Amino acid sequence: MTGQDDSRNSNSPDANAPKANSLWGGRFEAGPSAVMEAINASIDTDKRLAEQDIAGSLAHAEMLSAQGIISSEDAAAIRRGLEQVRDEIRAGTMTWSAALEDVHMNVEARLKEIIGEPAGRLHTARSRNDQVATDFRLWLRGACDRIDAALAAYQSALVAQAEAHADTVMPGFTHLQTAQPVSLGHHLLCWVEAAERDRGRFADARKRLNQSPLGAAALAGTAFPLDRERTAAALGFDRPMANSLDAVSSRDFALEVLSAAAIAATHLSRFAEEIVLWSSRRFGFATLSDAWSTGSSIMPQKRNPDAAELVRAKPGSIIGSLTQLLIVVKGLPLAYSKDLQEDKAPVFRALDDLELCLAAMTGMAGDLTFNTDAMAEAAGEAYSDATDLADYVVRKLGKPFRSAHHIAGTAVKLAESRGVPLSGLSLEDFRSVDADIRDDVFSVLSARASMESRTSYGGTAPVRVKEQVARWRTRLDGAST
Numbered sequence: 001m002t003g004q005d006d007s008r009n010s011n012s013p014d015a016n017a018p019k020a021n022s023l024w025g026g027r028f029e030a031g032p033s034a035v036m037e038a039i040n041a042s043i044d045t046d047k048r049l050a051e052q053d054i055a056g057s058l059a060h061a062e063m064l065s066a067q068g069i070i071s072s073e074d075a076a077a078i079r080r081g082l083e084q085v086r087d088e089i090r091a092g093t094m095t096w097s098a099a100l101e102d103v104h105m106n107v108e109a110r111l112k113e114i115i116g117e118p119a120g121r122l123h124t125a126r127s128r129n130d131q132v133a134t135d136f137r138l139w140l141r142g143a144c145d146r147i148d149a150a151l152a153a154y155q156s157a158l159v160a161q162a163e164a165h166a167d168t169v170m171p172g173f174t175h176l177q178t179a180q181p182v183s184l185g186h187h188l189l190c191w192v193e194a195a196e197r198d199r200g201r202f203a204d205a206r207k208r209l210n211q212s213p214l215g216a217a218a219l220a221g222t223a224f225p226l227d228r229e230r231t232a233a234a235l236g237f238d239r240p241m242a243n244s245l246d247a248v249s250s251r252d253f254a255l256e257v258l259s260a261a262a263i264a265a266t267h268l269s270r271f272a273e274e275i276v277l278w279s280s281r282r283f284g285f286a287t288l289s290d291a292w293s294t295g296s297s298i299m300p301q302k303r304n305p306d307a308a309e310l311v312r313a314k315p316g317s318i319i320g321s322l323t324q325l326l327i328v329v330k331g332l333p334l335a336y337s338k339d340l341q342e343d344k345a346p347v348f349r350a351l352d353d354l355e356l357c358l359a360a361m362t363g364m365a366g367d368l369t370f371n372t373d374a375m376a377e378a379a380g381e382a383y384s385d386a387t388d389l390a391d392y393v394v395r396k397l398g399k400p401f402r403s404a405h406h407i408a409g410t411a412v413k414l415a416e417s418r419g420v421p422l423s424g425l426s427l428e429d430f431r432s433v434d435a436d437i438r439d440d441v442f443s444v445l446s447a448r449a450s451m452e453s454r455t456s457y458g459g460t461a462p463v464r465v466k467e468q469v470a471r472w473r474t475r476l477d478g479a480s481t
């Protein structure tokens with residue numbers, strides 16, 4: 001006999017010992033240890049699913065009654081009760097209990113307090129396994145819609161700036177070295193394109209996740225004559241999921257949304273880094289207003305782009321969330337395992353972060369004022385028109401591009417030795433490099449001429465940029481209802 005056995009056989013139960021769970025504790029005599037309760041409870045996280053949980057229960061109860069599985073009186077009582085629970089949650093008066101583990105059991109327990117016995121019929125032909133999968137899909141569908149709207153607002157802020165700056169010339173970079181002049185509008189529209197693909201990824205994920213797990217029950221379906229089409233339609237799902245095991249165990253829908261979020265956050269982070277660079281004294285290309293700047297507690301002169309830096313950093317948590325959920329799901333056998341309860345925290349954290357980043361980037365995109373003189377000056381530096389000289393030699397003198405490249409390189413070397421830009425060389429200087437060069441060469445030697453010359457489809461010439469601005473206006477104004 002061990003000490004443990006002695007205590008189990010004791011006839012004096014501790015009046016303070018926790019009671020078995022009233023919703024599933026039929027075969028239990030005692031409640032969980034405090035640590036068991038702490039590791040098991042998810043209510044602090046999943047109470048965010050309360051609206052979706054109640055919507056799912058309303059649809060389920062209505063269907064049970066339409067199918068004659070519960071009486072219409074019970075269904076009406078359940079409906080009234082659930083609506084009251086929903087009101088209490090919205091009003092902030094609901095008491096959440098960790099002893100009741102999760103949102104599903106908290107809502108059901110409160111329903112029982114309000115309506116009594118009929119509450120016990122709600123869970124007929126249902127399990128928390130199909131319930132939580134339904135709630136989570138509904139929540140993610142809403143999140144995809146919110147993020148789509150936020151991405152559209154971000155695009156609109158960028159398009160407005162692009163429209164104002166289609167003609168503004170700035171240096172385009174490769175390797176962060178001055179490369180060729182580009183239009184600031186063109187640069188900003190690049191991020192509009194990226195955001196459009198992000199919207200596509202969220203839309204894609206939303207389309208695939210919009211199927212109903214409800215009615216899969218614990219894992220195998222149910223013997224009750226459910227109408228799964230009916231609950232799917234009531235909840236706005238396209239159809240019921242066709243495999244009950246899949247319905248309760250798959251989480252790739254959340255992984256897809258997190259992947260889309262990770263990619264979107266990465267785009268935001270790249271533009272955020274440009275804002276950090278542009279607003280630095282060294283670049284001096286742009287200024288953020290006081291609303292988007294912070295000071296230093298020791299250096300009175302500082303204006304720091306903290307919000308941009310934080311957006312630059314946030315992919316750390318967002319990509320981390322994706323990795324976290326991939327690791328939770330990998331290796332899990334069918335069907336449901338409690339591991340899957342760990343799916344919500346990373347999703348909520350990542351999408352909260354992304355929404356905040358989008359709001360910040362939309363704010364900053366609209367807030368930036370550009371120092372167009374500094375940009376134009378920088379655009380003309382570092383022989384950014386050397387390609388234009390080579391192109392001139394090809395187009396006007398009919399030489400092969402490889403020779404033209406060499407001629408332009410020789411001219412750059414000569415100008416560099418004199419400490420002047422290409423336009424600072426004389427015609428004689430050019431002729432010393434190649435005797436065929438004429439004085440029309442000077443017309444191609446400026447940052448603006450360079451930018452304006454790049455009229456190929458997708459190029460940086462302001463005429464092309466304005467066409468793209470018009471296309472985006474149609475797309476975004478048409479989409480925003």
Ligand code: ARG
Pocket residue numbers: 042046102128129132336338340341342
């Ligand atoms: N709180 C659980 C979760 O989020 C609900 C499903 C629990 N299912 C179960 N069989 N214990 O996954």
